[in-house]
Amino acid sequence: MNKQTSVLAYLSAKNCSNQWAFFLQALGKELNEAMPAQDVRVLMRQIGLRAGAEMPLSDCNTVKDIQAAANRYWSEFNWGWVELTEQSSSLELRHFCAPLLQAFGAQAQSWSPAFLEGVYQQWLSSLGAGQALQVRQQSELDPEHSFIDFRLSL
Amino acid sequence: MNKQTSVLAYLSAKNCSNQWAFFLQALGKELNEAMPAQDVRVLMRQIGLRAGAEMPLSDCNTVKDIQAAANRYWSEFNWGWVELTEQSSSLELRHFCAPLLQAFGAQAQSWSPAFLEGVYQQWLSSLGAGQALQVRQQSELDPEHSFIDFRLSL
Amino acid sequence: MNKQTSVLAYLSAKNCSNQWAFFLQALGKELNEAMPAQDVRVLMRQIGLRAGAEMPLSDCNTVKDIQAAANRYWSEFNWGWVELTEQSSSLELRHFCAPLLQAFGAQAQSWSPAFLEGVYQQWLSSLGAGQALQVRQQSELDPEHSFIDFRLSL
Amino acid sequence: MNKQTSVLAYLSAKNCSNQWAFFLQALGKELNEAMPAQDVRVLMRQIGLRAGAEMPLSDCNTVKDIQAAANRYWSEFNWGWVELTEQSSSLELRHFCAPLLQAFGAQAQSWSPAFLEGVYQQWLSSLGAGQALQVRQQSELDPEHSFIDFRLSL
Numbered sequence: 001m002n003k004q005t006s007v008l009a010y011l012s013a014k015n016c017s018n019q020w021a022f023f024l025q026a027l028g029k030e031l032n033e034a035m036p037a038q039d040v041r042v043l044m045r046q047i048g049l050r051a052g053a054e055m056p057l058s059d060c061n062t063v064k065d066i067q068a069a070a071n072r073y074w075s076e077f078n079w080g081w082v083e084l085t086e087q088s089s090s091l092e093l094r095h096f097c098a099p100l101l102q103a104f105g106a107q108a109q110s111w112s113p114a115f116l117e118g119v120y121q122q123w124l125s126s127l128g129a130g131q132a133l134q135v136r137q138q139s140e141l142d143p144e145h146s147f148i149d150f151r152l153s154l
Numbered sequence: 155m156n157k158q159t160s161v162l163a164y165l166s167a168k169n170c171s172n173q174w175a176f177f178l179q180a181l182g183k184e185l186n187e188a189m190p191a192q193d194v195r196v197l198m199r200q201i202g203l204r205a206g207a208e209m210p211l212s213d214c215n216t217v218k219d220i221q222a223a224a225n226r227y228w229s230e231f232n233w234g235w236v237e238l239t240e241q242s243s244s245l246e247l248r249h250f251c252a253p254l255l256q257a258f259g260a261q262a263q264s265w266s267p268a269f270l271e272g273v274y275q276q277w278l279s280s281l282g283a284g285q286a287l288q289v290r291q292q293s294e295l296d297p298e299h300s301f302i303d304f305r306l307s308l
Numbered sequence: 309m310n311k312q313t314s315v316l317a318y319l320s321a322k323n324c325s326n327q328w329a330f331f332l333q334a335l336g337k338e339l340n341e342a343m344p345a346q347d348v349r350v351l352m353r354q355i356g357l358r359a360g361a362e363m364p365l366s367d368c369n370t371v372k373d374i375q376a377a378a379n380r381y382w383s384e385f386n387w388g389w390v391e392l393t394e395q396s397s398s399l400e401l402r403h404f405c406a407p408l409l410q411a412f413g414a415q416a417q418s419w420s421p422a423f424l425e426g427v428y429q430q431w432l433s434s435l436g437a438g439q440a441l442q443v444r445q446q447s448e449l450d451p452e453h454s455f456i457d458f459r460l461s462l
Numbered sequence: 463m464n465k466q467t468s469v470l471a472y473l474s475a476k477n478c479s480n481q482w483a484f485f486l487q488a489l490g491k492e493l494n495e496a497m498p499a500q501d502v503r504v505l506m507r508q509i510g511l512r513a514g515a516e517m518p519l520s521d522c523n524t525v526k527d528i529q530a531a532a533n534r535y536w537s538e539f540n541w542g543w544v545e546l547t548e549q550s551s552s553l554e555l556r557h558f559c560a561p562l563l564q565a566f567g568a569q570a571q572s573w574s575p576a577f578l579e580g581v582y583q584q585w586l587s588s589l590g591a592g593q594a595l596q597v598r599q600q601s602e603l604d605p606e607h608s609f610i611d612f613r614l615s616l
Contacts, residue, residue, distance in 0.1 A: 018230070
């Protein structure tokens with residue numbers, strides 16, 4: 001590893017609370033063996049929907065408001081931050097520095113981001129996004145990237 | 155609440171990492187609705203068995219050694235501490251200050267301690283406890299108590 | 309120690325960030341040797357005045373508002389909480405669960421609470437308390453107590 | 463800021479405990495105004511000497527042993543890590559990810575690294591470095607760098 005890489009690796013590892021990392025890693029391994037990845041993905045999305053419902057976004061009139069309200073929660077919980085960009089037929093969400101890889105490990109990369117998918121789905125639906133609009137993960141969670149892309153679209 | 159009670163409530167709440175409490179509360183609610191408490195209990199015990207296997211106890215010749223080795227992990231992870239007492243036909247384990255109630259909520263008290271049951275089962279089996287010896291929870295996890303009792307016996 | 313006492317001792321100790329406890333203990337020892345306790349006390353009060361100025365209290369019309377605004381900072385920083393009570397000729401402030409004893413040690417109890425004295429002085433002056441009104445510590449910081457009393461009066 | 467830079471800035475900021483950052487920033491400002499930078503530097507070095515004495519390094523026969531023993535403390539306290547390199551007439555120490563800049567601010571860069579200078583001085587003297595050998599800071603603490611260089615030499 002070069003210097004920059006080891007600094008990022010160190011800071012990313014320490015950024016995940018060691019009170020729960022040992023528990024979450026064991027949880028991830030157990031879920032990986034107990035059910036197909038697709039089912040764990042559905043479970044994580046469900047958990048995200050519930051977590052989103054416990055973190056109401058209020059007084060959001062613009063995309064910028066939504067981003068600010070979301071980031072108040074993410075900053076409080078030390079879950080990184082999100083950047084929202086409006087496109088003609090979609091809303092793009094780029095989430096930086098989520099502690100998912102440190103918590104659940106590389107083995108969980110096919111399902112752990114579904115938690116954030118659920119949170120964003122819940123938030124955007126509660127703000128009036130039609131039922132036909134779905135949040136879907138667009139990029140991998142891997143050690144090379146410090147962000148994950150999601151998209152709200154038909 | 156009297157003063158002592160509110161101090162304990164404050165310190166106990168802050169003692170659970172807020173990076174994961176919001177996630178674990180949503181996880182607990184989802185599991186509560188998705189399956190019977192007995193199945194969640196089995197899942198938590200499985201997770202505990204896995205976590206215990208990742209935290210090997212080495213060089214333990216006495217009950218006191220086991221207690222010290224266990225508490226090195228619990229202190230590092232801020233999971234409280236355990237006190238072990240040998241009885242004629244059992245080993246008693248009293249675990250103080252686990253962050254389970256803060257993490258999973260009162261709704262999860264019937265199953266969340268099974269995680270510790272699994273960890274202790276794995277540790278004691280790996281140190282030579284016969285297959286017939288089982289770790290079982292002996293007391294409730296509730297806000298009145300800051301400890302949970304477990305017992306290794308036939 | 310009985311059970312309750314060891315639980316409180318454990319939670320209080322863990323409640324002070326171990327990233328800085330080793331630094332602050334050494335700082336406290338150095339200050340204790342380098343200057344008289346009264347001078348360290350003045351230094352701590354100065355630091356508190358500065359810290360208070362960096363944490364403005366806004367929109368406070370009542371004592372209850374002040375308490376709520378103060379506790380938003382204390383909760384964010386995990387510095388316990390304060391309870392304010394208006395008396396005929398004074399304002400009483402009782403601060404619970406400050407991490408001062410864990411950080412600076414028992415040797416510093418004659419001066420470490422002056423930091424909070426400074427913060428409260430700054431806050432109450434900025435909200436309009438006359439220059440003649442001073443915040444003064446009223447009770448000891450010791451392991452038997454989980455709070456410190458301050459008073460704003462002539 | 464580009465993406466990499468903002469990720470590093472975020473992780474570095476969150477890596478300093480927010481329980482003490484507000485206190486340490488006020489402490490730094492007060493010291494900056496109360497005495498010349500050179501005197502604060504001496505104070506910080508003294509604090510480092512004391513902190514080092516509280517963290518004994520044992521069983522170190524090689525430079526690699528020293529590095530490992532030092533990093534057990536730094537990892538436990540989340541103070542980054544150090545890399546030691548032996549040269550013909552010096553020992554080079556490169557300390558990564560110390561939370562000094564986040565704690566004391568850019569205004570303190572002329573004196574805050576003296577704390578680490580003191581710790582390393584104490585450690586290396588206790589391991590037998592002659593009194594003539596001094597640890598001295600060799601590089602700046604600035605946002606562009608995630609490490610500080612020290613050297614033990616005549």
